[in-house]
Amino acid sequence: MYISVQSLLQPLIKKKTFFAILKVLIVLKQTSNPCKKLQKQGKLDRRISVAPMMDWTDRHQRVFMRGLTKHTLLYSEMVVTGAILFNKDGPGRFLDYNEIENPIALQLGGSDPKQLAECCKIAEKWGYDEVNLNAGCPSDRVSAGRFGACLMADPDLVADCIKSMQDATSLPVTIKHRIGIDDIDSYEHLSHFVDTVAQTGCETFIVHARKAWLTGLSPKQNREVPPLRHDVAYKIKEDFPDLEIILNGQIKSIEDAQTHLGLVDGIMIGRAAYETPYIMAQADKLIFGDTSPIVSRFDAIESFLPYIEEQLAKDVYLRHMAKHLFGLFQGIRGAKAWRRCLGENMLKNDADISVIKTALDFIEKAKAEAQPEDNPF
Numbered sequence: 001m002y003i004s005v006q007s008l009l010q011p012l013i014k015k016k017t018f019f020a021i022l023k024v025l026i027v028l029k030q031t032s033n034p035c036k037k038l039q040k041q042g043k044l045d046r047r048i049s050v051a052p053m054m055d056w057t058d059r060h061q062r063v064f065m066r067g068l069t070k071h072t073l074l075y076s077e078m079v080v081t082g083a084i085l086f087n088k089d090g091p092g093r094f095l096d097y098n099e100i101e102n103p104i105a106l107q108l109g110g111s112d113p114k115q116l117a118e119c120c121k122i123a124e125k126w127g128y129d130e131v132n133l134n135a136g137c138p139s140d141r142v143s144a145g146r147f148g149a150c151l152m153a154d155p156d157l158v159a160d161c162i163k164s165m166q167d168a169t170s171l172p173v174t175i176k177h178r179i180g181i182d183d184i185d186s187y188e189h190l191s192h193f194v195d196t197v198a199q200t201g202c203e204t205f206i207v208h209a210r211k212a213w214l215t216g217l218s219p220k221q222n223r224e225v226p227p228l229r230h231d232v233a234y235k236i237k238e239d240f241p242d243l244e245i246i247l248n249g250q251i252k253s254i255e256d257a258q259t260h261l262g263l264v265d266g267i268m269i270g271r272a273a274y275e276t277p278y279i280m281a282q283a284d285k286l287i288f289g290d291t292s293p294i295v296s297r298f299d300a301i302e303s304f305l306p307y308i309e310e311q312l313a314k315d316v317y318l319r320h321m322a323k324h325l326f327g328l329f330q331g332i333r334g335a336k337a338w339r340r341c342l343g344e345n346m347l348k349n350d351a352d353i354s355v356i357k358t359a360l361d362f363i364e365k366a367k368a369e370a371q372p373e374d375n376p377f
Contacts, residue, residue: 044103044130044172046204046246048257048287049073050280051270052107052132052176060311061274061324062101067303068280068295071288074104078134080147081110084119095126098307105130107176109137109147111157113164120169131169133161135177138212138222149212152181155196163200174204176248176268179232180211187232194236198243205240206268207233209249223271234263254282261287275327297328301360309353318355322346325356334366 050057050065052075062074076097084091097104106128110116120131135158137148151158158175165173175197179190194205210226217225228250237245248268251257257267273280278297284290295303308321322342329335341359345351 044073044105045071045288046073046244046266047261048254048283049105049246049266049268050075050273051248051268052076052078052105052134053270053274054078056274056324058320059097059101060307060321062104063098063307064300064304064321064324065273065277065280066100067300068277069283071290072280072283073130074101075132076104076106078107078109078137079119081108081112081115081119084108084122085115091122091126095122095128099127102127103129105132105174107132107134109134111147111151111161113161116161117164117168120165120171120173124169124171128171130172130174131165132174132176132206133158133165135175136208136212137219138178138181138214138217139219149178149181150214152177152193153184155193158193159196159200162197162202166201172204173202174206175202176206176208178208178210178212179229182212182214185211187235190232190236191239194240194243198240203242204244204246205236206246206248207236207264209233209247230260237264252276253279254286258286274324276330277324277327278330297332297363298360300328301325301356305353305356308356312352317349318351318353319346322351322356329363332363332366333370334363337362337366 048069048071050072054077057075057077062076065072065074079094083094087093095106106123106126108116108119108123108131110119110133116133123131134148135151139148151161162173162175177193179185197205209229209232210222211229212222213226230247230249233245233247237243244265246266246268247260247264248270251260251267251269252272257269260267269280278300281294281300284292285294304321304325308318311321312318323346326339326342329338338359341362342355345355345358
């Protein structure tokens with residue numbers, strides 16, 4: 001890229017000016033990716049995104065997801081501010097990613113405005129496209145650290161956090177939250193929460209359309225027991241038409257997502273995108289209007305294999321990548337054998353790419369034996 005820029009500029013400008021410009025280009029290359037900077041000047045397309053999920057949406061999963069959809073906005077797992085600021089080996093363990101993952105957002109967990117601001121500065125230097133504040137996680141451990149869903153009880157503190165984050169970065173700062181917590185679950189409180197945070201200039205609210213119980217329910221139960229209230233998110237959009245409202249909660253397919261668009265500005269898909277990842281292959285065509293052919297499951301595996309081999313060469317165990325592949329063939333003949341082969345072999349420390357290829361053989365065999373009326377591969 002820089003060679004072509006030089007060849008274009010050199011005949012047009014004086015030698016002294018040319019070398020001054022070249023010096024600036026070198027500095028930009030060393031400190032950031034200019035392409036990413038250009039991308040950040042435009043508004044992120046949040047019509048479809050994949051939710052941040054602890055232990056699931058790590059950097060390996062996000063590379064795999066890029067083999068299915070090029071345009072969907074991807075989110076990191078939640079990263080606690082202290083992990084970024086005080087890890088003895090630096091923040092790279094939590095923030096490093098492959099450039100193929102862009103557009104990508106970093107979700108932060110924390111409630112100290114100064115620490116959140118510092119993490120935003122680091123996130124921008126790292127090349128992220130957005131920073132999101134977690135105000136929706138209901139786990140005991142998260143609440144004990146005074147971040148996550150418990151923050152909904154203190155809208156003023158959340159506003160202080162968001163304002164400090166905005167002042168520290170040029171990246172968009174967004175928030176993900178529930179519709180209520182414990183007995184603080186009236187629409188009036190939710191509306192007040194959104195209004196208070198919006199007064200900072202925050203424009204994007206990702207609404208997990210369930211309340212959260214901070215005591216008595218596990219995080220898993222909090223995803224299932226409280227009633228699903230998509231209508232509450234619709235009402236927030238109706239009452240705050242100038243805000244970007246993203247709906248999260250029990251969206252199971254791209255077709256399902258399409259039924260909500262228009263009532264809200266975007267859809268965030270969670271567990272369905274992980275447990276049945278192939279649903280995301282339709283996002284580029286149905287949501288973003290991409291005319292490229294929809295990738296097959298086999299295409300997705302083929303595009304992921306070089307990355308797996310690269311990571312194996314860096315002494316990353318196969319299981320860290322292979323665990324994200326279990327649901328790829330969900331509902332397809334041979335899926336059970338695929339999962340069994342992966343599960344039985346990926347945990348070995350010396351497991352290599354042959355485990356994936358052997359598992360694929362079971363799918364190929366099932367495909368060869370399939371009847372026309374069987375599910376497509």
